[in-house]
Amino acid sequence: MDLSSISALNDRQTRSISPENFTGAVGGGGRATGGTGAWNARDLGPGWKISPSVDIAAGETFELASIEGAGWISHVWITTHTDNWRTLLLRAYWDGSTEPAVEVPYGDFFCNGWGVFAQVSSQVIAANPHGGFNSYWPMPFRTGARLTLENTSDVQVRVYYQITYEVGGDHSAEGYFHAQWRRSNPLADKVPHTLLDGIEGSGQYVGTYLAWGVNSNGWWGEGEIKFYLDSDDEFPTICGTGTEDYFGGAWNFDVPGQGYTPYTTPYLGLPQVIRPDGLYVSQQRFGMYRWHLPDPIRFRERLRVTIQALGWRSGWRYLPLHDDIASTAIFYLDRPTAHRPATPSADDLEVHLGTAPVPDLGSTPPRAPRA
Incomplete structure (x- = not known):
């Protein structure tokens, strides 16, 4: 990383989108009264990790971020269970485009394409135990940005994420x-x-x-x-x-x-x-x-x-x-x-690691093999 500009002053402002602040609004974090952590925080009330994650239903697409105006995404942190790393499709759209500039399976984008964790310690992608995925790829835009995550599987998926970005600046030459x-x-x-x-x-x-x-x-x-x-x-x-x-x-x-x-x-x-x-x-x-x-x-x-x-x-x-x-x-x-x-189908994405479980016929019904 070039640290020569880290001390430079400018008029940009930092914002962050997460399940605790879906829009990145100023003063909008920690206000949730409902969410995936509401039951855990029932004794504490608002401000105590009530909405740390989202559940994406089978076949649905969830909007991770919608940003208006000029800016750039500086960091993405995201995590979910390893079973979901090849069944989720990450997309990014710039400046109102209806076609994505990014369309990549979730795990592959973070250098973990096989659904089995591997530590990655690089400048722009860091994959940390156990499935804490980070991107530092600069993603500038001029009029707006939109990031989505599609669940191509037949089960509900829970996802934790935080997207850090700056608003303002001139990105016309990027x-x-x-x-x-x-x-x-x-x-x-x-x-x-x-x-x-x-x-x-x-x-x-x-x-x-x-x-x-x-x-x-x-x-x-x-x-x-x-x-x-x-x-x-x-x-x-x-x-x-x-x-x-x-x-x-x-x-x-x-x-x-x-x-x-x-x-x-x-x-x-x-x-x-x-x-x-x-x-x-x-x-x-x-x-x-x-x-x-x-x-x-x-x-x-x-x-x-x-x-x-x-x-x-x-x-x-x-x-x-x-x-x-x-x-x-x-x-x-x-x-x-x-x-x-063409957008890959669920079959196109599927990883075959040959890990079908052996059923215990003496106690429980056989389970379907996992991809």
Whole structure:
């Protein structure tokens, strides 16, 4: 973080939206007389944590924040049960747009795409025990902002959140924050996974998160990431040298004697390694992030981003893989909307970790498997 401006005085004002102040109004916090904590505070009355969270019914969309005027969102803290991390869809709309600039599964946005907690200690995303998710991505807007959370599951979900923002300021020269999610499950034969496609305008690419599920034995990360900028057609301007290389690692993330070794740093990391358990969790799964904060990838007309999935076969030949790859691509653009993929369905989002419970036929009825 650049601390050079932290002491500068300006005319902006800080506001915060939470279940204790749904509008962020001045003096509007702690006034609730009803809410999810009302019964717990029955002996204390107003001002004593009466509305700390919200319940989102199955299939419903809840408006986390609606802000009018110019400003920027500086921090989002949010938490819910791990079962909900892939069933909630986070969206953000800027300046009255009806199309979202952000449409990403809740867990993937916070670098926890597998519904299993992983500590993330980066400059813009922090995931802390046990599921305290924080975003410090700057999200400026000129006339207004709206954030929502859709519950795609068939059960009610309880969510705690707080959104901190500033009102005022001139943001006309700043790009709009965008985040897009795509999944290849499984990846088609000899076809790269697409992170972004059809992005038009001027801006900068600033971040990648991948939830990568391996569907074969052996090393899986020989593939290159490619950035097709502006007039690029068949060949890209920027071409990486390997998957682990792009995420700042080397030699298969394999420390001799330790195997895959997780790490989390301000700009890049492999915070999650899910290993087979010898029973229902049969495949390896990984979570990786790369933030282009000191090194944004700038484009002026258009952008496309892809990554290959390659392993090894006999004779030291590359083997195209058919893995489960879910990507979250983050960029700033000179407009509040961009070409984006179709909204994923509940089946598109579902994580299959093979954790179906074994029923106890002697006491209780069998339970339905959890996603």
